[in-house]
Amino acid sequence: MASASSPVIKDAKVLMVGAGGIGCELLKTLALSGFSDIHIIDMDTIEVSNLNRQFLFRQSHVGQSKAKVARDAVLKFRPKINITSYHANVKDPDFDVDFFKEFNVVLNGLDNLDARRHVNRLCLAADVPLVESGTTGFLGQVTVHVKGRTECYECQPKPAPKTYPVCTITSTPSKFVHCIVWAKELLFSKLFGDKNQDNDLNVRSSDAASSSKNVDDIFEHNNDEDITQYGRRIFDHVFGYNIELALSNEETWKNRNRPKPIYSKDVLSDDFAKQNGNLDNDNACSDGLSVSAMSSLGMKNPQDVWSLRENSRILLEALRLFFTKREKEIGNLSFDKDDQLAVEFVTAAANIRAASFGIPLHSLFEAKGIAGNIVHAVATTNAVIAGLIVIEAIKVLKNDVNKYRMTYCLEHPSRNLLLMPVEPFEPNKSCYVCSESPVLLEINTNRSKLKDVVEKIIKAKLGMNLPLIMNASNLLYEAGDIEEDMVAIYDANLEKVLAELPSPVTGGTMLTVEDFQQELKCNINIKHREEFDEEKEPDGMVLSGWTQPASAEETKDKSVSNGANTSDAPTAAESENDDDIGIVSPVKKRKLPDDSNKPNTDDAKHQKQLQVIDDEDDLVMLDGNLDGFKKRRVS
Numbered sequence: 262m263a264s265a266s267s268p269v270i271k272d273a274k275v276l277m278v279g280a281g282g283i284g285c286e287l288l289k290t291l292a293l294s295g296f297s298d299i300h301i302i303d304m305d306t307i308e309v310s311n312l313n314r315q316f317l318f319r320q321s322h323v324g325q326s327k328a329k330v331a332r333d334a335v336l337k338f339r340p341k342i343n344i345t346s347y348h349a350n351v352k353d354p355d356f357d358v359d360f361f362k363e364f365n366v367v368l369n370g371l372d373n374l375d376a377r378r379h380v381n382r383l384c385l386a387a388d389v390p391l392v393e394s395g396t397t398g399f400l401g402q403v404t405v406h407v408k409g410r411t412e413c414y415e416c417q418p419k420p421a422p423k424t425y426p427v428c429t430i431t432s433t434p435s436k437f438v439h440c441i442v443w444a445k446e447l448l449f450s451k452l453f454g455d456k457n458q459d460n461d462l463n464v465r466s467s468d469a470a471s472s473s474k475n476v477d478d479i480f481e482h483n484n485d486e487d488i489t490q491y492g493r494r495i496f497d498h499v500f501g502y503n504i505e506l507a508l509s510n511e512e513t514w515k516n517r518n519r520p521k522p523i524y525s526k527d528v529l530s531d532d533f534a535k536q537n538g539n540l541d542n543d544n545a546c547s548d549g550l551s552v553s554a555m556s557s558l559g560m561k562n563p564q565d566v567w568s569l570r571e572n573s574r575i576l577l578e579a580l581r582l583f584f585t586k587r588e589k590e591i592g593n594l595s596f597d598k599d600d601q602l603a604v605e606f607v608t609a610a611a612n613i614r615a616a617s618f619g620i621p622l623h624s625l626f627e628a629k630g631i632a633g634n635i636v637h638a639v640a641t642t643n644a645v646i647a648g649l650i651v652i653e654a655i656k657v658l659k660n661d662v663n664k665y666r667m668t669y670c671l672e673h674p675s676r677n678l679l680l681m682p683v684e685p686f687e688p689n690k691s692c693y694v695c696s697e698s699p700v701l702l703e704i705n706t707n708r709s710k711l712k713d714v715v716e717k718i719i720k721a722k723l724g725m726n727l728p729l730i731m732n733a734s735n736l737l738y739e740a741g742d743i744e745e746d747m748v749a750i751y752d753a754n755l756e757k758v759l760a761e762l763p764s765p766v767t768g769g770t771m772l773t774v775e776d777f778q779q780e781l782k783c784n785i786n787i788k789h790r791e792e793f794d795e796e797k798e799p800d801g802m803v804l805s806g807w808t809q810p811a812s813a814e815e816t817k818d819k820s821v822s823n824g825a826n827t828s829d830a831p832t833a834a835e836s837e838n839d840d841d842i843g844i845v846s847p848v849k850k851r852k853l854p855d856d857s858n859k860p861n862t863d864d865a866k867h868q869k870q871l872q873v874i875d876d877e878d879d880l881v882m883l884d885g886n887l888d889g890f891k892k893r894r895v896s
């Protein structure tokens with residue numbers, strides 16, 4: 262390993278993308294490892310919920326740029342190095358191919374597929390190696406992507422990662438799970454958990470002065486206020502007032518549907534207290550966990566999707582029951598999916614928020630499943646992953662191709678294995694991103710419209726947001742800032758191309774798709790296919806040049822997203838299987854295209870230090886050479 266004074270480290274110009282959970286650890290580790298020219302891009306500002314694991318940030322930094330604060334924090338203990346921060350989206354056109362070309366290596370600490378794809382494509386276009394990473398709870402991985410040598414980030418299809426940027430949760434939910442996270446992590450915690458724990462429940466108005474302290478008092482239950490009044494006040498604050506406040510920030514809603522504020526008086530009549538629950542004869546029982554708002558309101562079926570009014574009644578009733586039947590627990594509660602009242606409260610709150618944002622409502626049964634599956638970010642996983650990123654970055658800088666490893670951090674170490682390095686895969690010859698071969702798109706050209714192709718394939722699968730589609734030299738379609746009448750012409754052209762294809766198309770029609778924003782161009786060979794198995798191919802179209810991952814890529818399926826404190830986790834059942842990752846069919850692994858099959862002397866040296874460890878508590882690392890399946894002590 263190169264030492265801190267090594268020229269490869271000192272002279273390297275490194276670009277880090279993301280200064281969140283992984284990014285903070287990474288910046289610190291890079292600086293302490295001797296890197297001295299680090300550029301860091303992050304578009305976000307610091308949220309209270311980041312503070313438990315993004316150790317470069319403090320309470321006083323909330324609201325400030327992550328990239329800048331991270332830079333300043335590290336410069337305090339490494340004042341002589343150069344750190345350049347950009348408070349910006351990596352997708353900004355300023356960060357173009359020429360910008361990327363300036364760097365020796367790019368390191369990702371991102372939390373979403375879209376940005377990861379974008380960076381992958383720019384790294385390929387600029388021919389700069391990329392070290393990519395992700396964590397979910399105790400799981401994590403680091404992968405190395407070097408053009409022409411190892412597979413690119415998109416060589417294999419990835420299941421969409423399930424982590425949510427904070428602002429999605431606090432301000433712009435678009436899926437029901439975002440509302441669940443909000444209800445569980447923010448509203449439930451604020452009302453029934455530790456009051457002193459700051460959280461991002463309140464919408465910060467653009468007027469910074471009006472923040473935190475007095476706003477927090479809103480959630481306090483005043484002694485002179487009956488519990489129904491209190492409930493309605495909270496209701497109006499979080500579903501009414503906060504939404505109005507958020508709406509006042511016009512910028513946020515430019516390209517989004519505006520939410521609708523909901524006040525309790527709009528959904529519930531004033532005499533609702535009388536109808537809500539049976540105040541005298543609650544289904545009181547001594548066991549707190551069996552108190553239920555549903556039983557209290559005579560609602561029996563957990564699979565029913567409640568109306569907005571029913572959700573509002575459940576919410577207020579659950580809140581009342583917490584304050585009357587489980588008073589002693591208030592202040593110490595954290596969400597537990599086996600706590601019926603907590604699940605009722607969270608379901609109702611999530612549904613009301615969903616109604617406000619135009620998101621379909623869900624039953625308690627469904628909501629419980631979603632709420633029980635959210636995994637918390639683990640700071641140590643981020644630290645381990647950041648360390649591994651630096652190790653791989655150094656190998657990349659030294660051009661130690663034979664030593665590149667993709668490393669998986671496992672949740673349930675089996676046979677004392679916590680980290681599992683495997684040799685990187687070679688590029689997928691039919692990858693539409695890093696290979697020249699056209700992708701084959703089979704569709705029923707009689708029925709499918711090119712509009713569907715654009716939506717389902719070009720945008721959803723190929724991840725091109727601003728595609729430009731050509732058929733030979735004819736421009737068929739262009740997304741982006743174009744005049745409405747042009748859009749109509751393009752749409753018509755697009756339809757025409759499909760309509761004119763002889764049916765059935767046997768030879769295929771070649772479309773070229775370009776997305777300058779993503780620096781990606783690929784050819785699509787369209788072929789007619791009459792029948793589709795709607796269950797397997799629900800879109801009625803198949804990108805067959807881009808195969809689904811085979812079982813050999815099981816590890817990659819475990820590919821996780823990153824650093825989010827709130828993510829839909831692999832289910833418990835899936836996690837159990839992680840034990841098997843250690844024996845992921847090494848035989849099927851593809852080798853690098855160069856001479857990496859040859860025994861490597863450095864590896865041989867390593868193996869001399871291998872030792873068998875019996876102590877269950879020792880962490881060991883499986884050596885990259887899986888054939889030997891040797892263990893190495895990690896100190």
Ligand SMILES: Nc1ncnc2c1ncn2[C@@H]1O[C@H](COP(=O)(O)OP(=O)(O)OP(=O)(O)O)[C@@H](O)[C@H]1O
Nearest residue numbers: 279281282303304305350351372376427824825826
């Ligand atoms: N397109 C992008 N351009 C720049 N930075 C980005 C982009 N997409 C994501 N990021 C940054 O990547 C970081 C990912 O960090 P992390 O996964 O820890 O998320 P977080 O937002 O800090 O926390 P949380 O887990 O609560 O969402 C974030 O700081 C986010 O701002």
Ligand SMILES: [Zn+2]
Nearest residue numbers: 413416692695
């Ligand atoms: Zn690829």
